[in-house]
Amino acid sequence: MPSAPRVRFAPSPTGYLHIGGARTALMNFLQARRHGGTFILRMEDTDRVRSTTESVQAILDGLNWLGIDWDEGPGKEGPHAPYFQTQRLDTYKKHADQLIAEGKAYRCYCTRADLDAQREATEKSGGFFKYPGTCRELKAPPPGRREDEAVIRFKMPSGDGTASFVDKALGAISKPYSDLDDWVMLRADGIPLYNFGCVIDDHLMDITLVARGQEHVNSTFPQLMLYQALGWTPPEFAHLPLILGPDREKLSKRKHPEADVMLHKRTGIMPEALNNFVIRLGWSHGNDEVITRDQMFEWFDFADVGTTSGVWNPEKLLWLNQQWMKLLPETTVAERLVPFLEAKGFSVQGDSRLVPLVRALRERARTLEEMATTASLYFRKGVTLDEKAAAKHLSGDSLGLLRKVRDGIAALPEWTVEALDGVVKSVSESSAVGMGKVAQPVRVAITGNTTSPGIGETLLLAGRDEALSRIDAALTRGG
């Protein structure tokens, strides 16, 4: 490979950023960074009915959230602008005209209705439809038809050759010409189809390596034919394994909600974790699991990409997310937690308990959303006691112990985890009972339940006033 690769991600803006697309983008981005190359973002917005500007924005937002930065593309006009295919129409026309002039493409006047009928008939009889070349040798429009109504088709080379290429991920792949047909390059309105726009742009943008999902391996063959017809050297290709849903079918927007990158943001997954998870689907570096961005830059190479499709594993994503919550600075996690708490109606901006909260809860939550849910307990006024827990821990001798703890902590000049724990410990010792016997009633009084961080932390998190008031309420209730 040339020393400075130029790679690209070319999504079609017909919806949100898909998880598979995000991984393709990530890998291309990493490849560029690792080898000092350039990463280009190009919008293949040639599907007139489905492409929307909202989708363009959604894709940009998704990439930004994941920290995947492009060097050339929307908002970063470079030497190969524009980066929207619908703004490059005259370029496509020029090349199409050239191909027609050279006899390598031709105008086709067949109507869609005719073609559809033929296709249906062929398929009904069990075959697979190939364009029969009806208009291949036409010199002029049929009677009553005009040139500007025609689509332009690529003329496949005749004979029994074989198209082949060496894929960086899959190895040698080939397909006989006889399996290919004369495909449409340009619609009558001048808007290109995928195989045409893609090749023209990849070449003009000096792309050296095309890395895309495996669903594109078959379209590589007609594209190769086009490079040949144009006299251009094709780039290298790397076809990445697919990401499958739990049903083992290709992750799709329609059937799999987890295909939406931003859904994960909303459920409290962090970008570090999502990138980490997704890069490990189809690629690995020895036994490494938690991988930082810098390590990705250092290690990633398309040569190490696998060949087998991977199934989406939500459990592992969750595990990775927790690993990342423990790895990232507490303050960073705290900042990210704020919106989730605000969504629950708590204004916590600047609250001094945020960082201690993260410290206590990140070992007990796998997502920011989960952490926020648990954290709500400490921002609310009062608490609802779980009946079973209260019956067990807020009765009899326990209440006496709880009272002693209350008196001890109320007398504390300053609330710190150490001081608070110290009170519980001394009550346990002076009363000659185990720590659990003392801590559990306090825990139930504060959280309403039997599980929480360490008892000192729990008290601190609740805050002096709220903690005392909850204990009083428990004492009152218990008689």
Add this chain to the structure above:
RNA sequence: GUCCCCGUCGUCUAGAGGCCCAGGACGCUGGCCUUUCAAGCCGGUAACACGGGUUCGAAUCCCGUCGGGGACACCA
């Protein structure tokens, strides 16, 4: 249906002929730690799809079978 690609624990994977009666991770599970719950630590569970070759030797190479996925548009 045709073509293309793929096939190691339930899942993600290591493995590029002997280091593998197959290693790691998630999950599940036993234990330790412990004021609860986690986290952490230690241990367990579980796989080379099948059949033929090639070779002194195959998870690794070849062929076949079976299985899975993908592509077959004036979508990308």
